Amino acid sequence: MNRNGMISIIWCTVGAFIFSIAINTFSIPNSLGEGGVTGIGLMIYYLTNLPLAISTFAINGVVLVIGYRYLDKKTMGLTVFAVIMTSVFLQLTNGWTYVMDLPILAPLCSGVLMGLAVGIIMQAGGSTAGTDIIALIMNKYLGWSTSIALVLLNVLIVAPSVFIIGLENVLLTIVHLYIQTKVLSFILEGFNPKKSVLIISNRHQEIADEINRVIGRGITLFSAQGYYRKDDKQVIMVVINRQQIMAINKLITEIDSNAFVVFSEVQNVVGEGFSYIVSDEEYQTKINEFIESNE
Structure with missing residues (x-):
């Protein structure tokens, strides 16, 4: 086995351990539900007391058989592991149980740990099977974000648990799923959150010079035309980090208080001056490697 394969196995082991802590320490003692195969296993546990380790293993085995055609050999091995x-x-x-005095703390803890665990396993090249495989297939063929596909599938599974754990705990479970999705998105897609700034001003040259001098980010100028007056404009585009928002806002206002400024969220930035962990292109490559094309 090569070095990369050993590292993937180690990370899958770490992810599996964190996953089990999230479930046993925070979800079960506080009567929370869950999405995916684990959610089904929890409902079975609450109804019959059948150990979660047994029910999830059996259900995941069936899912893996069904999804076998979508997995390459390496990914199948890591997923089974x-x-x-x-x-x-x-x-x-x-x-390893911990009952929270404040109920809202349970989904916060379990959500963070669960998102971290699934993210680690998926970054290592595997999955926790179940709805992870379905979500990855949806990403491949429907273009959906993996994290969004997961939360939609999870909600469909969580809804029936209202008859088992009650409405209040289902609402707490939804909080758990929301936190889990945010953490998972951060691990898979969002290590490099940035802001894109579009600036339209008659004093664009002065503003561009100051941005270059004070903030030191690359600047793009492009021509545009106003719709109403048909006059030509120069538009400044610059990508900054969130800590630079106030600085650039102050800078623009001091030069031209009438400037039109638009701040937009940027998922990932790849290029000189910016570091990144996983770009959309890289993640799509991971998905393509994960799921064999049947075309």
Whole structure:
């Protein structure tokens, strides 16, 4: 086994361990639900007391058989390994419980840990099977964000649990899923959040010079035309980090208080002057490697 394969196995093990802590320590003691196969397993556990390690392993086995055609050999191996290790750790950490005095803290803790665990496993090249595989397939063929596809699938699974754990706990579970999705998105897609700034001003040259001098970011100028007056304009575009928002806002206002400024969210930035972990292109490549094309 090469070095990269060993690193992937280590990270899958770490992710599986964190996953089991999230479930056994925070979800089960505080009667929270979950999405995906784990959510189904939790409903079975609450109704029959069947150990979660057994039910999730059995259901994931069926899902893996169904999804086998979509997985390459390496990913299948890592996914099977992650599923086995998750079941093992769920059994080993059984009894590591922590009941929160404030109910809202339980979904916060479980959501962060669950998102972190799934993100680590997926970054390593595997998955926790279940709806992860379905979400990746949806990303491949429908173009949906993996994290958004996961949360939609999870909500469909969580809804029936209102009859088992009650409405209040279902609402807390939704908070858990929201936090989980945000953490997962951050790990897979959002290590490099930036702001794109568009500036329209008659004093564009002065503003561009000051941005270059004070902030030191690359600037793009392009021509535009106003619709009403048909007059030509120069538009400044610059990408900054969030800590530079106030500085650039103050700078623009001091030069031209009538400037038209638009701030937009930027998911990832690739290029000189910016570092990044996973760009959209890289993640799409990971997905393409993860799911074999049947074309």
